[in-house]
Amino acid sequence: MAEFGIALIATLIKVGVLVGVVLGVSAYLTWFERKLAGHIQARLGPNVVGPFGLLQPLADAIKLATKEPIVPKGADVPVFYLAIAMALVPSLLLFSVIPFGPEFTLFGKEIKPLISDVNIGILIVFAMGSLAVYGTIFSGWASNSKYAFIGSLRKASVIIAYEVVLGFAVLGVILLAGTISTVEIVESQIKSGVWYILYQPVAFVLFLFCMLAESGRVPFDIQEAEAELVTGYNVEYGGMKFGAFPLAEWYLNVIALSAIAVILFFGGWSGPAIFGAFSPYIWFLLKTFSLVFFVLWLHWTLPRFQAKDITEIAWKIMLPLALANLIVTAVVVYVLGGK
Amino acid sequence: MPWINKGTLERILHEFEGVRAFEGKHLRGFEVSKDRLKGFLRFLRDKERFVHFIDHTVIDFPESENRFQGVYILYNPEQNERVIVKSWAEGGSLPTVEDIWAGAKWAEREAYDMFGVIYDGHDNLKRMFMWEGYEHFPLRKDFPIQGIPEEELPSITEIMNGRTDPPSHDFELVHTKVPTLEDIERTEKERLRKKAQLVLNWGPLHPGTHGTIWFLFDLEGESVLQSDVILGQLHRGMEKIAENLYYFQFLPYTDRMDYISAICNELSYVSAVEKLLEIEVPEKARYIRTMFAELQRINSHLLWLGTGALDLGALTVFLYCFREREKIMDIIEGNAGFRLTSAFLRIGGVHYDLAEGTLDVVKAFVKDFVNKLKEYHTLLTRNRIWLRRTKEVGIITREDVYNYGLSGPVARASGVAYDLRRLEPYAAYDELDFDIPVGEVGDVYDRYLVRMEEMAQSVRIIEQCVEKLEKMPKDAPYINKSHPAVIPPKEDVFMSLEDMVQSFRVVVHGESAPAEEVFVSAENPRGELGFYIYSKGGGRPYRLRIRSGALYNLSIFPKLIQGRTIADAIALLGSLDPVVGETDR
Incomplete structure (x- = not known):
């Protein structure tokens, strides 16, 4: 019983730390993205509130929180609110299976820096990715707006297509590692001394595309396509309700999926111990944020696909590629004796 | 021509x-x-x-x-x-x-x-700019310029506090009728013959429409079965206004038509009036006009490129374009005193002589702009997503160009080399060397390429103009004040009696045009902008018809969008590039 109590407290602390850190980082990622966009677009970005505009996320949060809440006429009110939860919760739950570093000992207890070391970590990632679409669909349906409706339909078709591709792309890594636990995938990469991106470059590219599609980033941001749908599925939301959607999609999802990409393809926290005791964590965050940076960079450079093109690419090009990659990997693993 | x-x-x-x-x-x-x-x-x-x-x-x-x-x-x-x-x-x-x-x-x-x-026999004889149920016809001669006051519009103060005596405001309470919500709803219902499940209102205020156009899309899933365009949100009755003003007074109004290429509009209008009044324009003025018209063309095409790319999700191109636009705006501001609606040209010449240093600034800009143009090409021209969004979208055939009266880059992208700068040279275009880019397929991508190449050609024209202007003596006349219908420049009006008298005469009595008709058009960034002036003599036109390139170019939109998706609609609309100020006038 005492053991359970300690485990519970440890987990609660971990959850608290994680949620706090992740939400804070997401808020500051908005600042970073705006600064980056400013730099890319030959302008300054936020620079008025606080030094270097560093208090801008805070100001935005206050602004969003103090806005008048408006529920559109004819809206399905419970679903309207449920949509926000359905958008936020899965993207937060994604973090529960991300290991930020190796085990360490504190007060004589072994502590793993992840919330739940389940042996089906990757499966949870898929599950949460699929659940996240309900946020979009609910918001589109409940808003009683045609723009929102069309936007959510687009997102649904994209998610369906890319979940399949994502699954098949990741299967290659799973075959190599022989496990679907996130921790063990990282450990097997450290053990073999090779990051899986070297064995699975195709899978990584596919994963990257899926990541962009799932998080609704350019060039796959069709569900919000501001020129056609005036930000699409969240058009009827205001104030913090509106803020929750991009927070979940554009920031939480991108960070989480980048972290998972690092786990799958870049050896997780592995790296030379040049930063002392915190070296694994720093490596992990460094890799993750390099990927996040890459996503932001794409966002501010590329045009956007058409809805039908995106699904077409997924079904006609990416899925066969993923399958071929899987088959080749399976054969090679089988011939070389596997694991 | x-x-x-x-x-x-x-x-x-x-x-x-x-x-x-x-x-x-x-x-x-x-x-x-x-x-x-x-x-x-x-x-x-x-x-x-x-x-x-x-x-x-x-x-x-x-x-x-x-x-x-x-x-x-x-x-x-x-x-x-x-x-x-x-x-x-x-x-x-x-x-x-x-x-x-x-x-x-x-x-x-x-x-x-x-x-x-x-x-x-017209198959859809509905009101074009006014709403359904409006009972007057504004351009008839018996329709008064101030409108027919028939509806009471109290001020907000009066709604809140009731009528006071004396009244809280001294403006007229009785106004020309404005459409009510019911009128607008009726207008919408009468337009589209609905076939599918969903009618999407796209506009009048929508980021994709670049102004206040109102599209009705009849949707089946995401594909558009049919569509209708409701114009008139920016209708100001320019033609009616023109009938009630002297020729020189109407000039600033032309700025407000296609407000993105004000100087080109002015050039078209001024050419028409000069033909009617038979005014010779001094060489310097012609070159200044040409140079500024081409700067304005680059300016306008940059706005098109920026917003067109923004619509397709390329957010950065937009700001890159505006960076260059800002420089052009500064050049125009330095010479005309205004940035957007510049009112720079005058009947018989230009308002001001070139400001000091203008030519150096223009030279520096043009030199730099060539590299910037390359930058835009790197960002978009070979980009696979861009190609996918623009290739084979909205193909316009040559027959349709003639049929729908298309002009400008839209016509040229379909292989019709209809460029009035070459076919009916005005200003100094006949003395300049430039090419007319022409497309082959006539899709959105071709229209993009044609406009991009036009900017490069404009750079060539500007370079030649600068060269020519540099050789001209500094005191060369920039307005032909010897013609009795031309208002002399202000510094002369203050200094010499004859000029003052001439200025007074024109300002008070108008230009006294001969009883003639003229139709003159110019190559605007958005197609052929023509002015048909029917004069019965006197200082005011009897009828002034504005042939808007943007309106005719837009008229093919409902045909092109049939069976395509909403995402194509913005690509298509961006490539047709209408400006509502000009379509509605």
Whole structure:
């Protein structure tokens, strides 16, 4: 019983730390993205509130929180609110299976820096990715707006297509590692001394595309396509309700999926111990944020696909590629004796 | 551009009975009775190859027996000739010609809206700019310029506090009617013949429409079964205003039509008036005009590129374009004193001489801009997503160009080398060396390439203008003040008696134009902007018709969007590049 109590407290602390850190980082990622966009677009970005505009996320949060809440006429009110939860919760739950570093000992207890070391970590990632679409669909349906409706339909078709591709792309890594636990995938990469991106470059590219599609980033941001749908599925939301959607999609999802990409393809926290005791964590965050940076960079450079093109690419090009990659990997693993 | 030559005119008179020749000083054409009109127009198109529809409008003569006279302007691309055909609307109606030229559809709707002329056989004779249920016809001569006050619009103070005595505001409470919500709803319901499940209101205020256009999309899933365009949100009655102003007074209004290329509008208008008044323009003024018109063209195309890319999700191109636009704006501001609606040209010349250092700034800008243009190409031209969004989207055939009266880059992208700078040189274009880029397929991508190349050609033109202007003496005249209808520059007005008297005379009594007609058009960034001026003498035009390139270019949109998706709609609309100030006027 005492053991359970300690485990519970440890987990609660971990959850608290994680949620706090992740939400804070997401808020500051908005600042970073705006600064980056400013730099890319030959302008300054936020620079008025606080030094270097560093208090801008805070100001935005206050602004969003103090806005008048408006529920559109004819809206399905419970679903309207449920949509926000359905958008936020899965993207937060994604973090529960991300290991930020190796085990360490504190007060004589072994502590793993992840919330739940389940042996089906990757499966949870898929599950949460699929659940996240309900946020979009609910918001589109409940808003009683045609723009929102069309936007959510687009997102649904994209998610369906890319979940399949994502699954098949990741299967290659799973075959190599022989496990679907996130921790063990990282450990097997450290053990073999090779990051899986070297064995699975195709899978990584596919994963990257899926990541962009799932998080609704350019060039796959069709569900919000501001020129056609005036930000699409969240058009009827205001104030913090509106803020929750991009927070979940554009920031939480991108960070989480980048972290998972690092786990799958870049050896997780592995790296030379040049930063002392915190070296694994720093490596992990460094890799993750390099990927996040890459996503932001794409966002501010590329045009956007058409809805039908995106699904077409997924079904006609990416899925066969993923399958071929899987088959080749399976054969090679089988011939070389596997694991 | 010459009007129909005398030989052809004689031959047609011989071949087609019941047609009278009609000859003005500046244009030439035919007059035909209403019952023979349609046959004659079809004959002109099929036999005489006047295939390109330019414009149709109506003139109101209240004292005349039939009152309304229809005017058709056509173009023969093989001979490079125009012809004007006039016909009286006997009994207040004209036969529709939309089955001959589809572009006439909107022109006829506009004439119906403004004059109340009925078009027999028109398949969708709805109001063009006004709302359904509006009972007046604004361009009729008996419609007063201030409108018909018939509706009371109290101020907010009065709604809150009730009527006070004395009244809280001293403005008139009775106003011209404005559409109510019911009117707008009725307008919407009457337009679209619904076929599918979902009607999407796209506009009037929507980021994708670049202004206040209102599209109705009849959607099946994401594909558009049919669509309708409701214009008029920015209708200000420019043509009515023009009838009530002196020629020089109307000039600033032209800025507010296609507000992105103000100087090009002015150039078109000023060319028309100068032709009517027969004013010679000094060489320096012509080169200054050309240089600024081309700067404005780059400016306008940059806005198109930026917003077009923004619509397709390329957010950064937008700001890169605005960076360059800012520099052009500064050059214009430094010379004209205004950035957007610059009112820089004057009848007979330009308002100011070149500001000191302008040519150096322009040279520096042009030198730098070539590299910037390369940057835009790197970002978009070979980008696979860009290609996927633009290739094979919205293909316009050559026939449709003629049929719908398309012009400008939209026509040229379809392979029709219709560029008025070459075909009817105005300002200094006949003395300059430049190429006309022409597309092959006529899709969105070709229109993109044509516009990009046009910017490069504009750079060439500007370079030549700068070279020429540098060689000119500093005190060369920039306005032809020897003509009695030209207002001399202000510094002369203050210093010399003759100039002051001339200035007074023009400002008080107007330009006293001869009783003539002229149709002059210029190559605007958005297509052919033409001014048809019907003068009965005096300082004000009797009728001034503005042939808007953007309106005709937009008129093909409902056809192109059929069966395509909403995402294509923005790509398509961006490539047609309408500016509502000009479509609505």
